[in-house]
Amino acid sequence: MRRRLALMLLGLLLGGPTLAADGASSKYRPLPGGRFESVLPADGKTAPAVLKPFRLRSEPVTNAEFLAFVKSHPQWRRDRVPGVFADGRYLSQWAAPDQLGPAALPRQPVTRVSWFAAQAYCESEQARLPTWYEWEYAAAADATRADARSDPAWRERVLSWYARPSNDALPPVGGKPDIHGVRDLNGLVWEWVEDFNAMMTSADSREQDGADKLKFCGAGAISMEQKENYATLMRVAMLSSLKATDTTANLGFRCARPE
Amino acid sequence: MKRLLPLLFVLLCAGVAHAASPLPSDSLYQLTVPLTDQDGHTASFAARRGTPQIVSMFYTSCTMVCPMIIDTMKATRRAAGEPANLHLLAVSFDPERDDVDALRRYAAAHKLDLRWWTLARTGPRDTRALAALLGVQYRKLPDGDFNHSSALLLLDADGRIVARTNIIGRTDPEFVAAVRKATAK
Numbered sequence: 001m002r003r004r005l006a007l008m009l010l011g012l013l014l015g016g017p018t019l020a021a022d023g024a025s026s027k028y029r030p031l032p033g034g035r036f037e038s039v040l041p042a043d044g045k046t047a048p049a050v051l052k053p054f055r056l057r058s059e060p061v062t063n064a065e066f067l068a069f070v071k072s073h074p075q076w077r078r079d080r081v082p083g084v085f086a087d088g089r090y091l092s093q094w095a096a097p098d099q100l101g102p103a104a105l106p107r108q109p110v111t112r113v114s115w116f117a118a119q120a121y122c123e124s125e126q127a128r129l130p131t132w133y134e135w136e137y138a139a140a141a142d143a144t145r146a147d148a149r150s151d152p153a154w155r156e157r158v159l160s161w162y163a164r165p166s167n168d169a170l171p172p173v174g175g176k177p178d179i180h181g182v183r184d185l186n187g188l189v190w191e192w193v194e195d196f197n198a199m200m201t202s203a204d205s206r207e208q209d210g211a212d213k214l215k216f217c218g219a220g221a222i223s224m225e226q227k228e229n230y231a232t233l234m235r236v237a238m239l240s241s242l243k244a245t246d247t248t249a250n251l252g253f254r255c256a257r258p259e
Numbered sequence: 260m261k262r263l264l265p266l267l268f269v270l271l272c273a274g275v276a277h278a279a280s281p282l283p284s285d286s287l288y289q290l291t292v293p294l295t296d297q298d299g300h301t302a303s304f305a306a307r308r309g310t311p312q313i314v315s316m317f318y319t320s321c322t323m324v325c326p327m328i329i330d331t332m333k334a335t336r337r338a339a340g341e342p343a344n345l346h347l348l349a350v351s352f353d354p355e356r357d358d359v360d361a362l363r364r365y366a367a368a369h370k371l372d373l374r375w376w377t378l379a380r381t382g383p384r385d386t387r388a389l390a391a392l393l394g395v396q397y398r399k400l401p402d403g404d405f406n407h408s409s410a411l412l413l414l415d416a417d418g419r420i421v422a423r424t425n426i427i428g429r430t431d432p433e434f435v436a437a438v439r440k441a442t443a444k
Binding site for chain 1: 282284285286287289290384387388390391392394395396397398399400401402406407408
């Protein structure tokens with residue numbers, strides 16, 4: 001870990017984006033993509049999502065990695081970030097704007113980051129945030145199956161994580177890898193997606209049929225399918241309620257790249 | 260000409276002073292987005308600093324709500340007494356189809372007065388970031404249309420949001436009052 005970071009820092013110092021990119025690309029795992037039955041049908045009714053092959057960061061971004069980013073991009077320090085990009089709790093668990101401290105261990109996932117900050121970090125790795133479809137597709141996997149969602153035990157595991165009190169300290173990243181070699185999609189932190197502001201679900205499901213034509217151009221709010229996949233629907237509800245400046249104690253992120 | 264020169268000088272100095280003062284922390288102009296307008300000119304979003312703006316998002320092939328968004332912006336300006344220092348900006352959700360030509364044709368079809376109107380496009384990533392900044396939701400549908408929320412935002416001369424309305428299809432009296440106040444200064 002330390003060596004990888006050192007390499008990345010060296011790359012940055014030498015001004016060599018290639019070297020920095022190489023350091024980061026080992027952290028990205030290829031996923032094949034294809035047609036995927038999302039809880040959010042692409043047309044608002046039944047159409048599956050279609051995903052191009054992409055690469056996903058195998059782990060959420062850690063405090064140590066985000067600290068290195070903040071040091072090389074000081075405009076993202078908590079004492080310098082413009083209010084229009086992050087709320088007042090941004091990185092408030094760190095001991096100082098450029099120091100982690102006891103409440104933010106190096107291998108814990110970074111949290112209290114806004115969508116703007118997460119996107120900026122990903123750009124520094126020549127990447128972007130994953131789309132919701134990419135994230136949901138990746139998170140449907142377990143150790144042996146690319147899509148484990150029909151297994152009640154899988155759903156139970158995700159839901160039992162939600163039930164864990166969120167005031168406990170976060171475990172470090174490094175959960176068991178899934179079939180794609182990706183870790184911690186479920187069970188560690190909630191994660192930002194690039195199109196968090198594309199999840200136009202109504203708070204009240206009864207409103208979804210009568211398309212609110214003045215609010216939504218086109219087909220109206222999308223309806224959520226697969227009601228039995230409650231764990232995923234909860235995540236959609238959470239993401240759709242966020243503003244891009246919001247930062248919370250259990251919301252982190254990882255990055256993705258096109259193949 | 261002789262009279263124009265001192266005026267130009269004053270304007271230049273004002274411009275320099277303006278550029279030199281740092282942007283407020285809550286200014287939307289902190290986001291560096293390039294905007295290309297209906298004439299093909301590209302300038303940064305922050306170049307709009309100095310004049311109050313009504314900002315919204317739309318796309319030209321939308322037949323239902325978007326014409327209403329544009330009409331509501333027009334009507335709001337009229338209701339506020341056509342203030343000379345109020346600019347109107349509508350940015351497309353659909354950079355794929357809304358090229359400069361499409362924007363120019365739309366401006367002509369809707370008789371938009373280009374002294375204060377700007378229709379603009381930017382890249383896909385910047386479109387998403389701008390929507391996030393404005394608090395607008397949008398989603399592309401498989402048929403090429405978009406689902407999107409509709410909002411008008413009033414920015415002060417420094418790019419801070421001073422009012423917001425989701426009322427489309429008629430003028431919102433509170434929003435009009437805010438426009439009058441912001442343009443009176």
